[in-house]
Amino acid sequence: MSTATVETADPAASTAPDHPLTPLSADEILSARKIIDDNGLLGESVRFVFVALDEPHKKIVQTFEPGDPIDRCARVLLLDRATGQGSDLVVSITAERIVSRVAINSEADGHVPILDQEFEDIEAFLLECPEWLEAMRKRDLKPTDVRAVPLSAGVFGHEDEVGRRIVRVLAFYQYDEADLPWAHPIDGVVAYVDLTARTVVKVIDEMTLPLPTERGEWDAEPHAVPARTDLKPIEITQPEGASFTVDGNQITWADWSFRFGFDVREGLTLHQLSIDGRPVVYRASIAEMVVPYADPSPVRYWQNYFDQGEYLFGRYTNSLELGCDCLGEIKYFDVTIADEDGRPKVMKNAICLHEEDYGVLWKHTDMFNGMAETRRSRRLVISFFLTIGNYDYGFYWYLYLDGTIQLEAKATGIVFASAYRGPDGYSTEMAPGLGAPFHQHMFSARLDMAVDGDVNVVEEVDAVAVPIGPDNPWGNAFRPQKTRLSRESEAMRIADNLKARVWHITNPTKQNRLGQDVGYALHPEGQPVLLADPSSSIAQRAAFATKHLWVTQYDPSERYPAGQFVNQHPGDGGLPSFIAHDRDIDGQDIVVWHTFGLTHFPRPEDWPVMPVDYAGFKLKPVGFFDRNPALNVPAAPKSHCCES
Known part of the structure; x- marks a missing residue:
């Protein structure tokens, strides 16, 4: 019988935040609402579209010490339903005043x-x-x-x-x-x-x-x-409990440490992600997604959904349950958001934290010295699931014992159906007369990198063959070819699986014991980017999805790859406007933006409910450590290896 247990925590319950990145509490949401009301900005037709922590500049966070004063601010979007006018506010909860207010054109x-x-x-x-x-x-x-x-x-x-x-x-x-x-x-x-x-x-x-x-x-x-x-039955048990510890919104596990947040636009966010006390990523999130459809008919040509920028998909987060979404020794976190009247709303069991066994970590049986060693891998999983209309999406961040970071997006639910118009159309017949249009699911990961510090560079690394010649007489040689990306205009890149293309993010001021710059490599899956014509409306509005990689110099105002206000935005917002500055990214504080996703030609097997399909990426250490960081993983007990 399983000994798995469940614990639930609300990281936003405290009214006295102990860190600048502590999510807004229910009391703080109410305080922000009161400040706005006291300034005469609420009325019968005014609604709250978005309320979230207005995160302080990273320099403030990085230098914060326990006991330092914390200035708490909320970002708030309002809509007057009577006029259609939107407003963008920053509200200081600490000073009880409106810091800024902008009417949206x-x-x-x-x-x-x-x-x-x-x-x-x-x-x-x-x-x-x-x-x-x-x-x-x-x-x-x-x-x-x-x-x-x-x-x-x-x-x-x-x-x-x-x-x-x-x-x-x-x-x-x-x-x-x-x-x-x-x-x-x-x-x-x-x-x-x-x-x-x-x-x-x-x-x-x-x-x-x-x-x-x-x-x-x-x-x-x-x-x-x-x-x-x-x-x-398969039972997942941890008789001695979980290996992770939780302190507010800070999590430690093995050599990893990070904080997490949540808002209705980005969903789950990770902050100050470090291993062995060394920073790797300052902030990681899925900052936008778009689902462009391929049906050009007069009633469907416009189907292109930005599930975050247009719909704020985090508000549709599921309440997770043991035995379905997560297994094992689980800790759930409630999430507090604001409803459309600006009052706090608790989403129960919104985030799941647990460990998973992940097969063999490393192994060798040697014919010379008799070595026969195996170590099992495990990973820490923090995740959430949401339902937006017909589709369900899960977002799973994995941390591994060898220093790898992985994001996996899981797509399931029900395909958006149409009438089937025949084999020359733009859909698959799923049932008699029922079509499922061809479409893509394109995600943008915003990775505010901090590889052993804020001075980072990006190199594109390709596997290339060496031509036959005096130094390669037999034609068997190949090597990595590295191209440094120095400016934002040079860093709009396409993945190439035929060249095993990866991108190294390294710190030129820090070296390992071999004198190599410490780094992490972004490993893309290399699936197609946006397939719409470059002159199309959606290619202008979802320009982020036309490249696998973008690199920008850090600017705290540049949060969303398709721009601040995606709904009915005419295009060229977000990343195209960011890189127009063509800033230096060589040895700077940089943000890496990675597009990944699925191109979905639906199958009959995807009906009436779609088995999970997967998309994502990995960040793997490359010279970040002096040697295999998982040498200290103990052998599994013999009772776990032998047949009873």
């Missing part, structure tokens, strides 16, 4: 993200729209059984949308309460909705396509099958 800068409250009324708007009702009647569908799926609009040069908060609405049919609407797309029709005016402004009825009728629940016919009975 929606035409030039984009809109604040979309509220849940804005989505909730859309089905009612559709039921008041004669064009929409006629489109449903033409298809012999009962309008009240139509489920509206409002989606971000993007920017496509439509003059009548400039300055307006627009969403585009696709629809699915639900036969009964247990029915899964995703299985019944009402394709060929789309509605455009003005969220501020609260009205349908346009209905495009391209064509009437047959409604797929087969049910989509995983446990309904024709998918239902008896649960198999031939799998015996």
Whole structure:
């Protein structure tokens, strides 16, 4: 029987933060709300879009000593639903004042993200729209059984949308309460909705396509099958407890130490990640993701979702449960966020921390000296899972005993369905008449590097063959070719698996015992970047996804690779504007931005629910240590190795 235990902690519960990176507590969220209210900025129609810790400059954090005063500030985005006007505020909770307030120019800068409250009324708007009702009647569908799926609009040069908060609405049919609407797309029709005016402004009825009728629940016919009975239980136990320790939002495990945070835009963030007392990454996060679709039809050409910048996906974080998302000796963390009225909301068991066995770490059996040694690997896992519409995403950060850092994104859930338009279209037939459009899932990792300090350089390293010649008469030689990236304009790079391309981030002021600069290597998976045409709207708005690597000089204001306000932003925000300065990155305090992801041509096996697909990257030490850092891992007890 398993001895696994669960412990839950709320890292934001304390009203007296002991570190500048302690997440905002419920009391601090309420204090920020009161300050804003006292300044006359709240009203009946004003809503809170985003509230999070306004992180202090890294120099303040790096020099902080326990007992030092802490100036607590919150970043707050507001939306006046009556006018569509967004505001960007920094509020000092410590000084009880508004530090800055900026009115957002929606035409030039984009809109604040979309509220849940804005989505909730859309089905009612559709039921008041004669064009929409006629489109449903033409298809012999009962309008009240139509489920509206409002989606971000993007920017496509439509003059009548400039300055307006627009969403585009696709629809699915639900036969009964247990029915899964995703299985019944009402394709060929789309509605455009003005969220501020609260009205349908346009209905495009391209064509009437047959409604797929087969049910989509995983446990309904024709998918239902008896649960198999031939799998015996696997129990994960740690009789002596977990190896990690937790102090507030600081975690230590083996030689690793780091802090974690959480906000509704980026989700889980890691801070001051160090090993053996030496820094590696100052801050790590998934800072943006976009899901561009390949269907060019008049009702779907605009489907490109920025799940973070447009929807703030962290607010849809799941409450995790033992035996499903995490196994073993688990510590859960609650997360405190602000709801749309600016009041604290606790998401229970939002973050999971545990250890996993990971097979063989190192091994050798020697024919000369009789050596027969094996050491098992394990990793520390900190993760969260979220559901945004039809898809579910898990983000797992792994720390290994050999110094490796890994990020793994897990994509599962239900594919966004369409009507199947035939083999020459842009979808896979998943069930009779049911299509799943081709699409990509593109993520951007923001890695504020600090490899043994803040003076870092980046080199691109390729495996290259040496031509046959006097020094290589047999033609067998090859070597690494290193290219130093000196300026931001030189550091927009594409992965190349045929050259085993990696990027070394090294510190030229620190050397190992062999005189080599200490470093870490970014190992990309090398999957395709954004496949949309370079002149397309989405290529302008998601420019970060057109390259695997970007490197910028550190600027605390440069947090998001697609820009601050992605919703209906016209493009060229974020990284293109950052690198326009073409700053020096050779021996500077640098940020590495890495694009990775999935190109998804759906399979019938992805229906009715998709098995997990994986994407990610690794950071591996290269000369950071003098030798294998895992020599001190003890051998596993013999009882774990021998058959009983």
